[in-house]
Amino acid sequence: MLKPLACLFVALCLSGCETVQPWERGTLAKPGMQWQTDPMEISLQAQINASKEASSGGQGAAGGGCGCN
Amino acid sequence: MSGPADKRPTLLALTSSALLLPAYQGVRADAAPEFIELGMRYSKYEEDNTQGSKTFGGSSQRYDIDAAQFHLLAPVADNWAVAVDVQWEDMSGASPWFVGQSLDGGPKVIMSGASIEDTRTEVSVTTRYYYDRGNAGLNYVRSKEDDYDSNAIALDGSFNSADGMTTYSGAISTSRDDIEPTQGSVPTNTLKNDKDISSAWIGVSRIVSKNAIVRFGLAYTYREGFLTDPYKKNDKRPGERNEWAFSTGYRHYFFWPDGALQADYRYFDDDWGVASHTLNLAWHQNLWRDTQLIPFARYYSQGEADFFANIADTDKRYYADDYRLSSFGAVTVGLRVRQQIGNWAITAVGERYETDESWGVYSGDESPALVNYWRYSFGLDYVFR
Amino acid sequence: MNQLPLFEHQFRAMGGPCRLRFACADDGLAGRVITAAETEVRRLEQKYSRYLPDSLTSTINRAAGAQQSVPVDDETAAMLGFAHTLWQQSDGLFDLTAGILRRAWDFRSGRLPAQSAIDRLLPLIGWQQVQWDASSIRLPLAGMEIDFGGCVKEYACDSVGAVLARHGIERGLVDLAGDMVVVGSGSALEPWSVGICHPRRSGAAIATFSLAAGSLASSGDYERCMVVDGRRYGHILNPLTGRPVQGLAAVSIAAPQCLVAGGSATIAMLKPQGEALAWLAELGLPWFAVDSAMACHGELGER
Numbered sequence: 031m032l033k034p035l036a037c038l039f040v041a042l043c044l045s046g047c048e049t050v051q052p053w054e055r056g057t058l059a060k061p062g063m064q065w066q067t068d069p070m071e072i073s074l075q076a077q078i079n080a081s082k083e084a085s086s087g088g089q090g091a092a093g094g095g096c097g098c099n
Numbered sequence: 100m101s102g103p104a105d106k107r108p109t110l111l112a113l114t115s116s117a118l119l120l121p122a123y124q125g126v127r128a129d130a131a132p133e134f135i136e137l138g139m140r141y142s143k144y145e146e147d148n149t150q151g152s153k154t155f156g157g158s159s160q161r162y163d164i165d166a167a168q169f170h171l172l173a174p175v176a177d178n179w180a181v182a183v184d185v186q187w188e189d190m191s192g193a194s195p196w197f198v199g200q201s202l203d204g205g206p207k208v209i210m211s212g213a214s215i216e217d218t219r220t221e222v223s224v225t226t227r228y229y230y231d232r233g234n235a236g237l238n239y240v241r242s243k244e245d246d247y248d249s250n251a252i253a254l255d256g257s258f259n260s261a262d263g264m265t266t267y268s269g270a271i272s273t274s275r276d277d278i279e280p281t282q283g284s285v286p287t288n289t290l291k292n293d294k295d296i297s298s299a300w301i302g303v304s305r306i307v308s309k310n311a312i313v314r315f316g317l318a319y320t321y322r323e324g325f326l327t328d329p330y331k332k333n334d335k336r337p338g339e340r341n342e343w344a345f346s347t348g349y350r351h352y353f354f355w356p357d358g359a360l361q362a363d364y365r366y367f368d369d370d371w372g373v374a375s376h377t378l379n380l381a382w383h384q385n386l387w388r389d390t391q392l393i394p395f396a397r398y399y400s401q402g403e404a405d406f407f408a409n410i411a412d413t414d415k416r417y418y419a420d421d422y423r424l425s426s427f428g429a430v431t432v433g434l435r436v437r438q439q440i441g442n443w444a445i446t447a448v449g450e451r452y453e454t455d456e457s458w459g460v461y462s463g464d465e466s467p468a469l470v471n472y473w474r475y476s477f478g479l480d481y482v483f484r
Numbered sequence: 485m486n487q488l489p490l491f492e493h494q495f496r497a498m499g500g501p502c503r504l505r506f507a508c509a510d511d512g513l514a515g516r517v518i519t520a521a522e523t524e525v526r527r528l529e530q531k532y533s534r535y536l537p538d539s540l541t542s543t544i545n546r547a548a549g550a551q552q553s554v555p556v557d558d559e560t561a562a563m564l565g566f567a568h569t570l571w572q573q574s575d576g577l578f579d580l581t582a583g584i585l586r587r588a589w590d591f592r593s594g595r596l597p598a599q600s601a602i603d604r605l606l607p608l609i610g611w612q613q614v615q616w617d618a619s620s621i622r623l624p625l626a627g628m629e630i631d632f633g634g635c636v637k638e639y640a641c642d643s644v645g646a647v648l649a650r651h652g653i654e655r656g657l658v659d660l661a662g663d664m665v666v667v668g669s670g671s672a673l674e675p676w677s678v679g680i681c682h683p684r685r686s687g688a689a690i691a692t693f694s695l696a697a698g699s700l701a702s703s704g705d706y707e708r709c710m711v712v713d714g715r716r717y718g719h720i721l722n723p724l725t726g727r728p729v730q731g732l733a734a735v736s737i738a739a740p741q742c743l744v745a746g747g748s749a750t751i752a753m754l755k756p757q758g759e760a761l762a763w764l765a766e767l768g769l770p771w772f773a774v775d776s777a778m779a780c781h782g783e784l785g786e787r
Contacts, residue, residue, distance in 0.1 A: 062359030062383025
């Protein structure tokens with residue numbers, strides 16, 4: 031049920047965007063506009079969450095595991 | 100540059116033609132790094148003691164972890180970069196052994212008696228190649244602790260569309276984990292076992308406007324082998340697990356307060372009956388020129404695994420009383436501060452994580468062993484300009 | 485930040501005196517910035533100079549008339565694309581292949597060339613004849629030459645500006661033989677005071693302006709002219725006729741990119757005076773021009 035809705039949502043978001051010229055993309059390089067602002071922090075949070083919860087992954091392929099208890 | 104320039108065809112033609120030259124490409128997020136970067140983080144993770152009313156023998160202390168992370172990124176030749184990441188963790192404390200029925204009827208957790216002491220070391224090396232339209236990376240991770248050994252290898256790549264508005268990415272990985280449980284702190288029947296994890300992910304990221312970007316991703320993970328927790332008395336899990344995760348993210352910059360809103364959502368589903376929603380929100384506030392203040396919050400809600408029960412029925416084929424497979428909601432609130440000083444950057448983070456069965460959207464039995472914790476991190480980064 | 489020490493480095497490149505000025509917190513970083521900046525200027529000189537036998541330009545020119553095309557990298561392909569845009573926007577007046585006219589015009593001799601000398605060269609001129617694409621270029625007739633001289637200095641300015649910015653420099657001025665780029669764009673900056681050279685009096689400025697951000701490029705027939713029978717022949721030649729243009733004496737244009745400013749200034753210098761002034765008024769960039777009667781037009785104003 032969720033899957034067709036998700037596909038529609040994705041399609042709507044990706045279509046019909048006016049092209050932003052390369053010289054207009056300065057704002058997208060500002061701090062806070064990256065997908066990963068602090069990679070070490072994200073990796074630590076992801077590891078803690080994966081070892082204390084039942085879900086893992088989402089952005090990127092899963093790596094190896096640990097004997098987290 | 101909008102406004103009158105757009106209406107002058109000559110100027111527009113000259114400018115758009117000039118900007119194709121390398122000097123104007125600016126600092127592209129996906130360009131090869133130019134300088135060597137070093138980073139260090141020290142973190143402290145402290146779980147709250149268990150609740151006295153929910154623990155046999157009264158409130159018990161839980162887990163503490165001291166972690167140190169080290170990161171090095173170096174450009175190699177014109178189009179390559181190498182990253183080395185090392186992580187040390189010192190873990191100690193008690194963890195849930197099993198859940199039993201108490202005299203007054205409610206389930207209570209029995210903690211492992213003696214304190215567990217363990218050290219984990221993880222080394223990750225990534226080689227990345229950058230070309231004009233994207234990059235590709237090869238990564239190897241080795242993780243070792245007293246009772247656990249993991250080797251993983253991953254390949255990822257990303258590719259920009261011709262107009263630079265869309266980026267397509269993908270990754271695959273596989274790992275082999277070996278477990279040889281330490282006998283003694285908690286009785287365990289397992290001598291030696293292993294599991295394999297394979298995973299694939301595809302994603303697409305798109306520029307929505309001058310101020311906003313959006314991304315979507317889909318991941319599939321397959322785990323096979325010994326998936327049971329050997330340190331839990333009542334735990335027998337299937338030998339296979341298929342997982343799906345759909346994720347989406349959004350970043351929007353607001354000019355007047357000079358800040359960016361970050362939102363990320365993930366829906367997770369697997370064939371053990373676990374499903375979950377994760378929502379991450381952060382506000383990235385730029386202050387003065389070199390300071391960033393980032394409050395953040397996370398909401399998490401998971402449903403219980405099919406074979407989860409507080410009082411595990413050991414006659415069933417699969418059973419587990421591990422709180423991590425139970426139904427609960429978790430809320431995290433935290434703050435990150437970053438200060439740039441010349442080539443240095445200092446970071447400090449504090450976060451609080453709390454769980455409660457009633458905070459989740461799925462219903463199920465509340466485990467007496469739900470965990471709450473504090474986490475603090477302090478970091479230093481240096482760029483060799 | 486206005487209290488940061490100002491570093492200055494002078495050197496000779498691109499056929500003239502070059503000067504870097506920038507504010508920087510420590511000596512070590514300043515030294516590395518100067519090295520990186522000068523290295524980038526030399527790199528572009530080595531790559532595009534018509535005079536160096538090992539340069540890409542010389543390689544392309546030596547292969548004129550051969551069957552094989554010469555492979556070019558992304559940077560050169562984009563440079564050719566920009567030159568093509570200049571050629572289109574100037575209706576053929578800006579032409580990368582027009583450099584060979586120097587074989588007929590010897591400004592030091594004080595003698596006008598014979599028409600036959602010019603006529604021999606005209607068939608070898610014409611950007612429309614050049615076969616080029618995103619990965620290679622071929623000059624179809626032996627004797628054809630391309631000369632990036634009209635673009636490289638301005639591009640080098642922008643490139644050095646980018647080098648300074650990448651090193652974290654937030655206030656600086658890059659001056660390569662008269663074309664300049666301001667590094668940094670914070671609102672608290674002090675503007676730089678720049679002078680426009682007088683076309684006829686060397687060492688004197690005909691006007692001074694405040695440049696706070698972006699770039700300023702200038703073009704003019706300051707030297708290399710000759711006077712024959714009382715008539716002045718400037719060194720800027722029309723590629724379609726092979727003869728000097730009767731154009732402005734000097735043009736200065738301000739734009740976010742020095743390459744755009746310089747390309748526009750060159751186009752303005754190639755047009756006849758009246759047309760050039762009209763074209764500049766329509767362009768959409770702040771401009772300043774001196775005509776053949778030494779009258780000033782346009783206003784760069786406070787930038």
